[in-house]
Amino acid sequence: MNFHLDSTDKKILKHLIKDARIKVVDIASFVGVTSAAIHQRIGKIKRGGIIKEFTLRLDEKKLGYATCAFVGVFLDKNSNYEQIINQLKRIEEVVEAHYTTGEYGLFVKLYTKDNDHLMTVLNKKIKQIKEVTRTETFISLEEPINRSISF
Amino acid sequence: MNFHLDSTDKKILKHLIKDARIKVVDIASFVGVTSAAIHQRIGKIKRGGIIKEFTLRLDEKKLGYATCAFVGVFLDKNSNYEQIINQLKRIEEVVEAHYTTGEYGLFVKLYTKDNDHLMTVLNKKIKQIKEVTRTETFISLEEPINRSISF
DNA sequence: AATGAAAGGCTGGAACT
């Protein structure tokens, strides 16, 4: 299950985390092997599933999504989690959902255009899911850290 | 402040979100303009700051970081936030930190190898920050949704 | 796993519409 990464793989990953569009030749010159070798290793790491996908970090505020919030969701005792997740997936403002220990059944992160839009999403979308009994909202005023794990 | 994205820009962004390493020529053939135009637009979007960086989504479990947790951090009234953030930045297990409304002063997301490691991070690192009075931890047992916002 | 070589393909700048 735990794919083994050697120190070369780790160096490659660090360069890709910093800039997923970096050229293979540039990684090669940083790492000190040929680009053919880098190419093969990236394929192997990708196939191993350690890299789920190459993507981007967006500035949500600049896209007009100025409000970020975490919502603790309380659920009925005998809820069908899978079905609830399917309903949450249909809510486009939801970007993360976690099953958590502690008082909440689910913990959700979402982005909305503003506070009015947040109210609408809570009242018209999340609270409409029938197993949801109550929610608790924390608005993120600022996100001073957002990065990948180091390893 | 809010950079204007037209429908072509949005299509480009969607392709890059799905695969940040997609070739410019491939975006061009999906979108229906020349690759020179795509190239110019990507530069413009990047310069506009909407794309903060190209990066990757990792499978933290496969990297040996099996435990994901959210920590609500209670702080002294007169805390110097900036300094606390600097201390959190030095904790490599921390991947996100938010200033939030509600009962917590800060809300932190972190990855640890296992529950013992989580205990160590909480007791030996986070609770060692002098303004931290108390913490409340939610362990994420599973993360069934993790995606970018749609726009 | 890494290398070298080779072919084809892509990128990114320039000039122009």
Add this chain to the structure above:
DNA sequence: AGTTCCAGCCTTTCATT
């Protein structure tokens, strides 16, 4: 904003070590 052009560079494959 978009297009064409194109030289130079990069990617990717494969036989070999």
